[in-house]
Amino acid sequence: QKEVEQDPGPLSVPEGAIVSLNCTYSNSAFQYFMWYRQYSRKGPELLMYTYSSGNKEDGRFTAQVDKSSKYISLFIRDSQPSDSATYLCAMKVARGYQKVTFGTGTKLQVIP
Amino acid sequence: DVKVTQSSRYLVKRTGEKVFLECVQDMDHENMFWYRQDPGLGLRLIYFSYDVKMKEKGDIPEGYSVSREKKERFSLILESASTNQTSMYLCASSGSGNTIYFGEGSWLTVV
Numbered sequence: 443q444k445e446v447e448q449d450p451g452p453l454s455v456p457e458g459a460i461v462s463l464n465c466t467y468s469n470s471a472f473q474y475f476m477w478y479r480q481y482s483r484k485g486p487e488l489l490m491y492t493y494s495s496g497n498k499e500d501g502r503f504t505a506q507v508d509k510s511s512k513y514i515s516l517f518i519r520d521s522q523p524s525d526s527a528t529y530l531c532a533m534k535v536a537r538g539y540q541k542v543t544f545g546t547g548t549k550l551q552v553i554p
Numbered sequence: 555d556v557k558v559t560q561s562s563r564y565l566v567k568r569t570g571e572k573v574f575l576e577c578v579q580d581m582d583h584e585n586m587f588w589y590r591q592d593p594g595l596g597l598r599l600i601y602f603s604y605d606v607k608m609k610e611k612g613d614i615p616e617g618y619s620v621s622r623e624k625k626e627r628f629s630l631i632l633e634s635a636s637t638n639q640t641s642m643y644l645c646a647s648s649g650s651g652n653t654i655y656f657g658e659g660s661w662l663t664v665v
Contacts, residue, residue, distance in 0.1 A: 450594070474652055485558070485644055485656030486597075530597070534652075540585050540604065541612075542654060546596035 448545030457554050461518040465531035465545045472533040475507050477516045480528045521552045558657035566663045573632040575660050577645030586628035587646040635664045
């Protein structure tokens with residue numbers, strides 16, 4: 443079993459829809475949770491990070507962590523064609539700890 | 555803006571060749587990483603370095619070596635390239651915080 447599971451998609455939604463992307467994990471020691479966005483043939487870029495449980499909002503993006511269920515989500519409101527990309531969840535056990543475990547990514551397509 | 559630069563975007567090499575992938579970062583970051591990314595397998599850590607001349611094995615170090623002679627530069631070396639090393643290679647760097655900054659990637663094809 444992988445430490446981090448993420449549905450690969452692809453996920454196709456119409457423009458303006460609310461998108462929900464999810465990851466589950468098995469290591470209860472994970473405390474820092476991140477979402478990266480990766481456009482085709484580009485390197486990943488950090489979208490958001492959260493510490494421990496709770497919600498964090500940044501514009502149209504909301505990251506949610508439920509440590510009791512070992513489940514994290516990224517919500518995208520009013521999705522745009524420019525949001526079409528692969529979204530990778532990532533997590534690690536401590537702030538200074540450099541080993542990051544990534545999900546395999548979910549490919550999202552927003553149809554105009 | 556943080557910049558991680560991978561000098562070669564697309565390479566085609568023959569089986570058995572020695573391959574060098576170079577990476578430079580401009581943010582004075584202590585930590586640098588090499589990942590490979592394959593469909594269905596995601597990002598897998600090959601090696602990382604937390605200081606000049608220091609290196610640590612990641613999850614899949616076999617067939618690879620690294621060199622960090624200067625703080626800003628981290629090289630990945632394939633001593634004898636094989637077809638199963640055809641992949642996208644991503645260099646990254648980070649400071650003391652949570653953010654890892656990635657380069658654009660190097661697409662390597664071994665024939």
